[in-house]
Amino acid sequence: MSCQGGCRCGCIRYRVTGAASEQFFCHCESCRRSAGASPVPWATFNVAHFALDEGELVQYTSSPDVQRGFCRACGTALTYRHATRPLEIDVMVLSLDDPTAFTPRYHLWVSDRLPWIVIGDALPRYPQEKA
Numbered sequence: 497m498s499c500q501g502g503c504r505c506g507c508i509r510y511r512v513t514g515a516a517s518e519q520f521f522c523h524c525e526s527c528r529r530s531a532g533a534s535p536v537p538w539a540t541f542n543v544a545h546f547a548l549d550e551g552e553l554v555q556y557t558s559s560p561d562v563q564r565g566f567c568r569a570c571g572t573a574l575t576y577r578h579a580t581r582p583l584e585i586d587v588m589v590l591s592l593d594d595p596t597a598f599t600p601r602y603h604l605w606v607s608d609r610l611p612w613i614v615i616g617d618a619l620p621r622y623p624q625e626k627a
C-alpha cells in the first residue's frame with residue numbers, strides 16, 4: 497500500500513508505504529502550536545517507508561530531541577522525528593490525500609487537552625506518552 501500526501505500549496509509531495517506502526521491523536525502544546533490545531537492526528541512509519549517526491553522539508557527543532565518538518569512556502573506541518581526513535585518518522589495524517597486511511601487509535605498528552613476540546617470517542621487516553 498502506498499499513500500501520497502503534501503502541503504497546502506503543493507510544493508511538497510511525499511509518499512508513505514506499508515502499514516503505520518502507530519496511529520494516534522496528540523493533544524500536546526507543542527503539536528498544537530506547530531499545527532495551529534488540536535488534537536493533531538499522527539501516523540508512525542519506518543523512515544525507509546517515507547519518501548519525498550517533490551520539494552524539501554524545512555526542519556524546526558521544537559525541543560532538543562525533536563525535529564518538525566514543514567513547508568517553507570505555506571507553513572503546513574508535515575512530519576515529526578524524535579532522536580530516541582531514529583528509525584521512525586511521524587506523518588501528520590491531515591496532510592495525506594486520504595486522511596481516512598489512518599484512523600487514530602488512542603489519545604496522547606491528554607494532560608495538555610484544552611478544556612473546550614471534548615473527546616467524544618471511546619479510544620484509550622494517556623496523560624502523556626503511551627504507557
Ligand SMILES: [Zn+2]
Nearest residue numbers: 503505567570
Ligand atoms: Zn507548501
Ligand SMILES: [Zn+2]
Nearest residue numbers: 522523524527
Ligand atoms: Zn504532540
